[in-house]
Structures are given as C-alpha cells and as structure tokens.
Amino acid sequence: MFVLGFAGCIGALRENTFLLKFFSVFLGLIFFLELTAGVLAFIFKDWIKDQLNFFINNNVKAYRDDIDLQNLIDFAQEYWSCCGAHGPNDWNLNIYFNCTDSNPSRERCGVPFSCCVKDPAEDVLNTQCGYDVRLKLELEQQSFIHTKGCAGQFEKWVQDNLIVVSGTFVGVALLQIFGICLAQNLVSDINAVKANW
Structure with missing residues (x-):
C-alpha cells in the first residue's frame, strides 16, 4: 500500500506517466482481486463458515x-x-x-x-x-x-448489518474506480500537453 500510494502521489506531483500507469494498473488489479474474493466468498460460504x-x-x-x-x-x-x-x-x-x-x-x-x-x-x-x-x-x-x-x-x-457491510465494500470499490479514472485522466492530460510541444 505504501508503494502504491507513493507511486500515485509522486506520479501526480511530478506528472510522471509511468508512475501513474503503475498506480492505475495495480489499483485495478487490487479491485479485481477484491471482486473475485467477494464472489468466491458468496459461492463458498459454507467452506468459509467451516474455516x-x-x-x-x-x-x-x-x-x-x-x-x-x-x-x-x-x-x-x-x-x-x-x-x-x-x-x-x-x-x-x-x-x-x-x-x-x-x-x-x-x-x-x-x-x-x-x-x-x-x-x-x-x-x-x-x-x-x-x-x-x-x-x-x-x-x-x-x-x-x-x-x-x-x-x-x-x-x-x-x-x-448486511447493508452497512455491503455499503462499505461498494464505497471502497467506488473509491478505487474513482482513483483509477483520475489517474488515467491525468495521464491523458499530460500526454495531450506533451503532444502540443
């Protein structure tokens, strides 16, 4: 999380497209891993109960x-x-x-x-x-x-507390998607400015 946060912060401050792309890709990877874990938890709820x-x-x-x-x-x-x-x-x-x-x-x-x-x-x-x-x-x-x-x-x-638990997961997922979108938007803005040079 430290490396990911560092990449996103420094990438935005220094307008470094490589760090911003790294941030987006890994944030997307974490999002899909969380989504997969949620689906698997729903499918294998009896196994999780045993564990x-x-x-x-x-x-x-x-x-x-x-x-x-x-x-x-x-x-x-x-x-x-x-x-x-x-x-x-x-x-x-x-x-x-x-x-x-x-x-x-x-x-x-x-x-x-x-x-x-x-x-x-x-x-x-x-x-x-x-x-x-x-x-x-x-x-x-x-x-x-x-x-x-x-x-x-x-x-x-x-x-x-299913509404609170699911709301928390949805809120975290939306924040991750929002972070990915902002990072990609900044990358495209940086590339557009570089193209004008």
Missing part, C-alpha cells in the same frame, strides 16, 4: 498463550454476547479450562470472564465469574454465562 469455526477453535486452544489473542477473544465474546465457537463446551479444547480430572487448574470446567452475563449493578469487573460454571446444568448456566457460540453470533451480526 471460521476452525479458526475460533484454534484460538480457543491458544487462549492463554498470547495476550493479544486473549484480548481479541475477550472483545469478540463481550461484543457478540457469546462463548466459544459453538458454545461454552468449546472451552474443553483449552488446557486450562477443560473438565478432565487430571486438570489441576483453578479455571477447570470454567470459561473466561468475557463469557459472563454482565450485572449492570456491578462497577468492578469480576474476572472469576466463569469459574466452575460448566459444572452446573445447562439451564442454570444461562443465568451466569452466554451460551450461544460466537460463529453463529458473528453470522447473525453480518446478516443484521
């Missing part, structure tokens, strides 16, 4: 290994009011949260605090609210934690 589940489950396994990943998972679970990929039992994949008898962790049979249903009366975040919650019956769990999976909640969010 999303695989991605979430792998990240659940590595929850305590990377603080940035941990913060990302916590944000997603809080934002979409969800827990795990398909539900709270996905946390059995994590060595700290699994329910095996050999697990010595205090978080055994629990979930991260981001799965917990927030009490509006609490000012301080209770980071231990998910401890031992999966030992309770499933119906009891619903009053303590979110029981819906994040994959389903994300899919629902995309469907609910």
